[in-house]
Amino acid sequence: MTATVTTPLSTSRRTWRRFTPAQRTGRFAIYLLLVIAIVTSLRTIEVIPEFLYDAPDQVVDLLTRMWPIAWTYYPRGVHAALLETIHIASLGTLLALVLAAPVGILAAHRLVPLWPINWAARLILVASRSVNSLVWALIFVGIFGPGPLAGTLAIAFRSIGFVGKLVGEALDETHAGPIEALRAAGAPWRSLLSFGYWPQVKPAFWSIALFRFDINVRESAVLGLVGAGGIGMTLDAALNLFQWDRVALILVAMFFVVIAAEISVTQVRKRLL
Amino acid sequence: MKAASVPAPTYAFPQSRAAQITFVLLTVYVIYALTQLDVSLERVGQGLEHAGRFLGKMIPPNFARSELLWNGLAESLQIAVLASALGIVLALPFGLLGARNLMPSWVSWPARLVIVVARSFHPVVVAILFVKAVGFGALAGILALTVASIGFIGKLFTEAIEEVSAKQVEAVRATGAPFTSMLAFGVLPQVFSRFIGFATYQLDSNLRNSTMVGIVGAGGIGGTLFAAFQRFDYDFVSAILISIIALIMAGEVLATAVRRIFIDNATLRQLFRGGTPAHDRPLDDD
Numbered sequence: 001m002t003a004t005v006t007t008p009l010s011t012s013r014r015t016w017r018r019f020t021p022a023q024r025t026g027r028f029a030i031y032l033l034l035v036i037a038i039v040t041s042l043r044t045i046e047v048i049p050e051f052l053y054d055a056p057d058q059v060v061d062l063l064t065r066m067w068p069i070a071w072t073y074y075p076r077g078v079h080a081a082l083l084e085t086i087h088i089a090s091l092g093t094l095l096a097l098v099l100a101a102p103v104g105i106l107a108a109h110r111l112v113p114l115w116p117i118n119w120a121a122r123l124i125l126v127a128s129r130s131v132n133s134l135v136w137a138l139i140f141v142g143i144f145g146p147g148p149l150a151g152t153l154a155i156a157f158r159s160i161g162f163v164g165k166l167v168g169e170a171l172d173e174t175h176a177g178p179i180e181a182l183r184a185a186g187a188p189w190r191s192l193l194s195f196g197y198w199p200q201v202k203p204a205f206w207s208i209a210l211f212r213f214d215i216n217v218r219e220s221a222v223l224g225l226v227g228a229g230g231i232g233m234t235l236d237a238a239l240n241l242f243q244w245d246r247v248a249l250i251l252v253a254m255f256f257v258v259i260a261a262e263i264s265v266t267q268v269r270k271r272l273l
Numbered sequence: 274m275k276a277a278s279v280p281a282p283t284y285a286f287p288q289s290r291a292a293q294i295t296f297v298l299l300t301v302y303v304i305y306a307l308t309q310l311d312v313s314l315e316r317v318g319q320g321l322e323h324a325g326r327f328l329g330k331m332i333p334p335n336f337a338r339s340e341l342l343w344n345g346l347a348e349s350l351q352i353a354v355l356a357s358a359l360g361i362v363l364a365l366p367f368g369l370l371g372a373r374n375l376m377p378s379w380v381s382w383p384a385r386l387v388i389v390v391a392r393s394f395h396p397v398v399v400a401i402l403f404v405k406a407v408g409f410g411a412l413a414g415i416l417a418l419t420v421a422s423i424g425f426i427g428k429l430f431t432e433a434i435e436e437v438s439a440k441q442v443e444a445v446r447a448t449g450a451p452f453t454s455m456l457a458f459g460v461l462p463q464v465f466s467r468f469i470g471f472a473t474y475q476l477d478s479n480l481r482n483s484t485m486v487g488i489v490g491a492g493g494i495g496g497t498l499f500a501a502f503q504r505f506d507y508d509f510v511s512a513i514l515i516s517i518i519a520l521i522m523a524g525e526v527l528a529t530a531v532r533r534i535f536i537d538n539a540t541l542r543q544l545f546r547g548g549t550p551a552h553d554r555p556l557d558d559d
Contacts, residue, residue, distance in 0.1 A: 144317075148310040
């Protein structure tokens with residue numbers, strides 16, 4: 001009879017918690033999973049200790065072999081390969097834009113209100129994104145033989161999923177007003193696309209294209225390791241011959257190309273959007 | 274003099290001169306680049322013949338060497354987990370030091386430089402250097418992906434911190450709190466949910482790349498995949514590819530679950546009952 005009365009003192013002692021017990025259980029489960037994953041990985045990972053002991057020596061050896069950087073090799077062996085890498089990245093991106101646009105349209109339920117087609121298109125996009133560009137490169141080297149053609153196709157096929165998914169989402173988020181107005185005026189579907197949807201997704205489309213180009217410059221630099229052309233092939237050759245001074249030159253060249261691509265993408269984005 | 278001035282037709286969507294010029298320039302570039310890359314219809318035609326045979330050899334996938342497959346996948350998973358943990362822990366101080374609203378410029382510039390360098394190289398290129406430094410095996414892969422994580426999370430974390438609202442920071446500072454309390458109560462709560470987004474995204478990305486660093490000898494399933502390609506074991510290749518895709522998709526499901534719990538405050542029951550994911554992945558890439 002007395003315990004039911006809440007005194008002002010006991011209310012002030014109420015504990016305030018941000019999350020409900022159920023929410024806290026969920027968070028705890030993730031933390032637990034994280035700890036288990038890290039501990040089991042640490043216990044089972046195979047690290048060869050002998051290799052680790054001479055790591056400092058190896059690093060010193062690496063740096064002394066890299067210095068001085070073989071600058072004179074640039075005009076002879078690196079310049080052409082670097083240009084090839086840029087061509088692979090830009091052609092791959094352009095091809096991806098051309099191929100991804102129809103798939104993105106088919107994936108957008110607003111434009112193609114048929115679920116089987118939407119799902120089929122999304123399956124293509126997921127498959128393209130799940131396979132790494134190096135794996136695409138291995139596949140295309142197997143098909144077309146070593147060379148920049150395999151690299152270009154690898155970049156394009158990896159980018160289709162990325163571009164198509166984002167374009168599809170942008171199309172699904174467009175406003176219905178302009179499209180209904182066009183439809184009411186009796187516009188054919190091509191006009192719907194070019195005057196109803198395109199002006200609305202244009203900024204998103206170019207932004208996605210620029211972003212993907214930036215990524216593709218980085219990725220096209222390694223495709224040569226599996227024979228798909230570009231600077232990676234020069235890197236592979238230098239590595240196989242242990243010409244570390246050339247490797248250093250190639251790394252510096254890659255760094256500047258990536259930075260230049262990033263700066264130009266930022267500039268174009270500023271002008272365009 | 275007749276003033277029958279016919280009004281010029283006006284268009285709702287006039288053709289932009291700049292767009293036309295860009296289109297022409299792009300076309301010229303494509304033709305030039307195609308000649309540079311030595312691409313011809315003949316080669317494409319030959320390739321399509323190969324493609325048929327190639328796909329024929331990939332089907333059916335051969336899971337006979339399952340032990341090799343499992344060991345490779347397990348090692349990739351270990352690399353991804355450890356590299357993400359290490360990378361996230363190391364990215365935090367670099368991200369904090371790089372934030373220009375918290376640090377003086379002589380601290381933020383070196384930290385930003387480290388982040389830029391770490392981000393510029395593909396993880397596979399970094400893995401080559403670590404293979405030389407610490408030898409073949411999983412350790413090189415872990416270190417390479419750690420560098421990649423520092424570059425990516427460090428950049429996004431720096432940007433997130435630079436965008437925090439100054440009001441809460443000043444409120445904490447006005448109570449006379451020391452710098453560490455200002456970080457813990459003024460800055461970090463504002464960026465926590467975005468940080469979870471970056472971290473799950475990076476785990477996902479590390480998982481994708483941990484299946485690739487093996488190509489240069491840095492551990493994981495990539496070495497097995499590359500060897501199978503070189504031996505033309507295409508049925509084993511397709512088995513490995515299917516396993517990698519399954520692993521990556523499982524990782525994506527897990528990442529979505531973590532985001533649902535930490536960002537949307539979902540409970541485990543809500544998670545399993547399903548529903549529309551409120552937060553989609555950020556711009557994805559590996």
